[in-house]
Amino acid sequence: MHLHVDEEITFRRLEILLVFMETGNLARAAEKLEISAVSVHRALHALESGMRCALFRHEGRNLHPTEAAQALAEVARDVLRTMSKGIRATREIAGYSADRIRIGSLYSLTSRTVPRLIMGMKLRKPELHTELVLGSNAHLLQKLRDGALDAALMAIPEDAPDVESEPLFQDDIHFAAPVGSPYAAQKEIDLGACAGEPFVSLSEGFVTYSGFVDTFRIAGFTPKVVMKTDDIFSLMNLVSGGVGFTLLPGRVRGVMPHNVQLIPLQPRYLMRQTIALNFLRTRERDPNLLALLAVCRLAKAELS
Template sequence: MTFLVDEEITFRKLEILLAFMETGNLARTAEKLDISTVSVHRALHSLETGARCALFRLEGRNLLPTDAARTLADVAREVVRTMSEGVRATREVAGYSADRIRIGSLYSLTSRTVPKVIMGMKLRKPDLHTELVLGSNADLLQKLRDGAVDAVLMAIPDDAQDVESEPLFEDDIFFAAPTGSRYAEMAEVDLGACRHERFVSLSEGFVTYSGFMESFRIADFTPDVVMRTGDIFSLMNLVSGGVGYTLLPGRVRGALPQNVRLVPLQPKYLVRQTIAVNFLRTRERDPNLLALLALCRSSKAELA
């Protein structure tokens, strides 16, 4: 079924009606909306034409609403609210969200990079609400494509033509060992000589897991992984507890348990990660993302 609304009835005229119903006076309505009294009167009369019924009656020099006007105002209030929400939702789908930004991040970036980004955004846009979503590279990339987050702090994804990335810093992978172990005081670790050791690792989907596997590919053996975990802080605690060794990015150094050491790998096993702020190319004009990019570009030295 097709519903037709007379062209005389517009959102602007409905807003004028609502203002008039609130103030009860043509002059006060004009003052509130910063328009002339004549414009208010014309809009109300035009609504009567479009509704094809009397909405007001004159008592002396006063224009008073009828029950029909009150009914139309009740409907107009809901229509204007629904349209306002619809416009907001449309802008979000198109990549424009005025009052919030949802930032995804790797767990390993929460000890230094994420707090600096959030505080920087608060200074740049005090009225902007920031939401933080944590996950693996794979999870965060999917959330970015699904529109669940607006930008992601993670490694630059491979073969993602739909994603724009602004590199922030490069990070090396280190051998993580508890103090007291034979590796803790080494100048560098020969990963190829660790075939007999037990290891712990992150789950698949994390960039650190990818670096972990790439280093062992170079070492030409499959590590004996006795346990996997879904966040890097649990992984560090497993190393601290002596469950196994692992490979960790240098950015977690400030969050390490006291009895865990990061030891450089021999250069041939070195794997480097490039951490970036990533967002969809279709959203490159979003004002909130532009503010985030400006912050990251001006603060790169502080974010590493």
């Protein structure tokens, strides 16, 4: 069944009709709507044109609603109320200004960055429920684009014009080795001299894996990777157990096993990650995201 409503009948004009019916006067309706009395009169006249019937009686400069206007106003009130509920429900499904916010994060940010931001959000919007999803950069970016996340704490994605990023801090990549290894006493690691060593790494899709690959490309050799894992804490445990060496961001220093140390790489191998709050540009006016952005900006100095 095809439903058709004349283009002269709009939500805004129905809203003007209701205000006019409540105030009973063009000037008072105009004042309440913050528009001119002429604009109110034109809107009411357009409704009459769209309805193909008279809605008002003219008595001098005054308009008096007919029974037809009363009937339309009753329907308009229901229509506007239903549409308002529909807009709110649609926004909540899309995560826009809902009573929850879904934040994605890299595993390595859960020890310091995530708690700091969540506590900041609780202070700013205590009624807001926060859900946390962990994953790789690639996994979080896909969930962001699918609408399954509202924001993601991760490295700034490359070639992503649909994503807005608020940088939080920069992090250098270090050489990770067990305490007491042949490299323990070195102030800087020449990665080119490690060609024969076993390495462990994260799986593809993690930003630390990308840094791992890029750094060894500069060193001029492909490392012998004996094992891969999908979370950074397991990776540190593999280093602790002597399975192999790896490259890790400095932000994990506070949660590493006691027998793992981070050693700076020589300057020519320096790789730096920029960690940011990322969200879709289409969501930049979402009140919940604006609150999270404010928390991030306040936390920048502490996180750096």
